[in-house]
Amino acid sequence: MRQTYAIIGLGRFGGALLETLVANGQDVLGIDINEEHVNDYRDVATQVVIADAQEDEVLRKLDIASFDHIVIAIGHNMQASILATINAKDLGAKNVIAKAENRTHLRVLTKIGADVVVQPEREMGERVARKLLAPNMLNFIELSDDYSMAEV
């Protein structure tokens, strides 16, 4: 199913996300404050914009609430990540997925209403450890604290 995505922050994480979604036929808007990062994805994304996502006017003008999914892929600049998340939710965004740098960041993003919070480095570390412990396991999905699903 074709859906619309806005990815805010085109670093390694946001960039990989954008490329994978586009390669799978999705409509993706990429937003970054850094012109060089935007230029890297100009020919890949459906549309790219150079803008500071901390500004609620920026997100309003881009009609951010009309996207099916919004990914806030800003890590280091915690203020920008928090403001972009709050502004997107205030503007009525349906599904906001935010990237956290650390546990404190994760707690804040969850508290201010991010629908999903991911911590890629931590999650990948856990995934690699599981792979080392059980080399025959092809895939592992944690459904809750008590239940997981594994493909072997």
Ligand code: ATP
């Ligand atoms: P990654 O691990 O994904 O490469 P990083 O942790 O090294 O990211 P971050 O500081 O998280 O780097 O920045 C990710 C992207 O977000 C960068 O491309 C950066 O230019 C962009 N970014 C940072 N602040 C803003 C902002 N206010 N508005 C839009 N984009 C921003």
